Amino acid sequence: MNSHTPSSHTLTSNFNVVLPPPPMADAAVEVTDEALMEAIQRQDASALETFIQRYRRLCKTAILRTISDDTAAEDVLQECFLELWRHAGHYDPAKGRPLAWLMVLCRRRAIDHVRRSQVYCRVKDRMEEECRNTEAVIQDANADNEQADVSRLLNEHLDALPESQSHVIRLAFLKGMTQREVAAYTQQPLGTVKTRMELGLRKLRASLQRSHINALEAA
Numbered sequence: 001m002n003s004h005t006p007s008s009h010t011l012t013s014n015f016n017v018v019l020p021p022p023p024m025a026d027a028a029v030e031v032t033d034e035a036l037m038e039a040i041q042r043q044d045a046s047a048l049e050t051f052i053q054r055y056r057r058l059c060k061t062a063i064l065r066t067i068s069d070d071t072a073a074e075d076v077l078q079e080c081f082l083e084l085w086r087h088a089g090h091y092d093p094a095k096g097r098p099l100a101w102l103m104v105l106c107r108r109r110a111i112d113h114v115r116r117s118q119v120y121c122r123v124k125d126r127m128e129e130e131c132r133n134t135e136a137v138i139q140d141a142n143a144d145n146e147q148a149d150v151s152r153l154l155n156e157h158l159d160a161l162p163e164s165q166s167h168v169i170r171l172a173f174l175k176g177m178t179q180r181e182v183a184a185y186t187q188q189p190l191g192t193v194k195t196r197m198e199l200g201l202r203k204l205r206a207s208l209q210r211s212h213i214n215a216l217e218a219a
Contacts, residue, residue: 033098066110165200
């Protein structure tokens with residue numbers, strides 16, 4: 001292995017922190033892209049650094065055409081150069097120039113990033129919707145439980161009334177009948193229905209008040 005071969009840590013550090021100064025103009029003329037790619041395929045780190053200096057700005061511009069966020073574009077650029085180092089052997093000079101191969105790589109990785117971001121957003125939105133639905137279900141369940149408790153308490157107090165009184169109250173308040181409808185349904189005179197309902201409601205009110213007082217004292 002070439003003595004200049006970088007470790008993954010060294011390579012990443014070079015990308016993010018320190019890059020060598022741009023090559024001199026005459027050196028740029030002397031070293032072609034094809035020669036640099038051949039050296040990179042032999043794991044020559046200095047050739048990679050020269051290639052990065054030569055095309056870093058161009059590659060980032062290409063990535064920014066797909067990704068509008070500068071920080072995300074920089075991350076994708078680092079991925080591209082790291083992939084260039086690791087998979088330079090995939091480059092085939094018969095299929096095009098090194099720069100064209102690199103530009104295709106940059107476009108693909110930029111598109112991959114956008115797709116991952118879209119998937120993440122969809123999953124995030126779905127999770128938030130599920131949380132809202134779950135919260136609504138819990139609230140509905142709590143409301144149902146409270147309603148069930150009220151109904152159970154009311155039925156207990158109604159059961160304590162005389163049957164004739166609890167019956168007309170159930171028809172009026174639980175079935176939604178008017179007093180005349182209750183009279184017709186029970187085949188009782190309207191005056192009898194009114195009297196039974198008035199007596200029953202008076203007893204029911206007193207029973208509920210006693211129950212409330214007992215609950216407060218118990219608390």
